[in-house]
Amino acid sequence: MNNNDTKNLIIRLFNVSKKFGGVLALKDITLDIKKGEFVFISGPSGAGKSTLLKILCLAEKASEGQILIDGMNLSRISSSKLPFFRRRFGMVFQDFKLIPNRTVYENVALVLEAAGEKSSYIKKKVMQVLRTTGMEKKFKAFPPTLSGGEQQRVAVARAVVGEPSIILADEPTGSLDSKSAQIIFDFLMEYHKKGSTVLIVSHNLNLLDSTIKGRNIEISEGTIKRTATML
Numbered sequence: 001m002n003n004n005d006t007k008n009l010i011i012r013l014f015n016v017s018k019k020f021g022g023v024l025a026l027k028d029i030t031l032d033i034k035k036g037e038f039v040f041i042s043g044p045s046g047a048g049k050s051t052l053l054k055i056l057c058l059a060e061k062a063s064e065g066q067i068l069i070d071g072m073n074l075s076r077i078s079s080s081k082l083p084f085f086r087r088r089f090g091m092v093f094q095d096f097k098l099i100p101n102r103t104v105y106e107n108v109a110l111v112l113e114a115a116g117e118k119s120s121y122i123k124k125k126v127m128q129v130l131r132t133t134g135m136e137k138k139f140k141a142f143p144p145t146l147s148g149g150e151q152q153r154v155a156v157a158r159a160v161v162g163e164p165s166i167i168l169a170d171e172p173t174g175s176l177d178s179k180s181a182q183i184i185f186d187f188l189m190e191y192h193k194k195g196s197t198v199l200i201v202s203h204n205l206n207l208l209d210s211t212i213k214g215r216n217i218e219i220s221e222g223t224i225k226r227t228a229t230m231l
């Protein structure tokens, strides 16, 4: 691979493994992802899909191997630079991780407040994203009063509000009916078309717009079993 090829890579994993006690969740993963790629991660339950997304945004630490994000070695990021590093990522966790005693609006606004954005911009941007995810009428609600699907839509809104360069979404449509799932997928595809790199753990390949030339990475027992380009 020459210098120009590596410049286009936003995520690089070299022989990455992750152990949880005696469980080897990821085994010797080597993987390159290009800037602006749309990647589907599929595989059976317990395969290591969530673990892969979590080690990329440092929600979990890899046990072995090297990870480069935009050329930065994750193991060398100092704790003072971590918040800046994390801003590159928008993450939709499988269990949403919304703050229960903050409203829908506050959960989403927090990302922009932490980034030091002006309050007028925050108000406009948060309401715009909530409108697109169909949650604007519930902006004053607290997460525990929402349905699973509504919480999922707030989690997606929070992931994209900061316009991150990388969106990691773990089953972002798992709690949604097919119409709402399509809206969320279209929404994520819009960000991809604007240039974001998107990694989605999902089985709903059929929701993908036919104009997207994505890649499907199949994981099983912690290793990459198959990589296929979707045409």
Ligand SMILES: Nc1ncnc2c1ncn2[C@@H]1O[C@H](COP(=O)(O)OP(=O)(O)OP(=O)(O)O)[C@@H](O)[C@H]1O
Pocket (backbone or CB within 6 Å): 020, 021, 023, 024, 025, 043, 044, 045, 046, 047, 048, 049, 050, 051, 052, 094
């Ligand atoms: N925090 C943890 N502590 C202990 N074991 C864990 C932890 N997180 C994941 N594991 C284990 O690592 C393996 C991979 O889990 P992971 O959640 O990545 O799988 P997955 O492919 O995302 O599964 P699913 O489709 O069911 O969400 C599983 O055996 C799981 O039990």
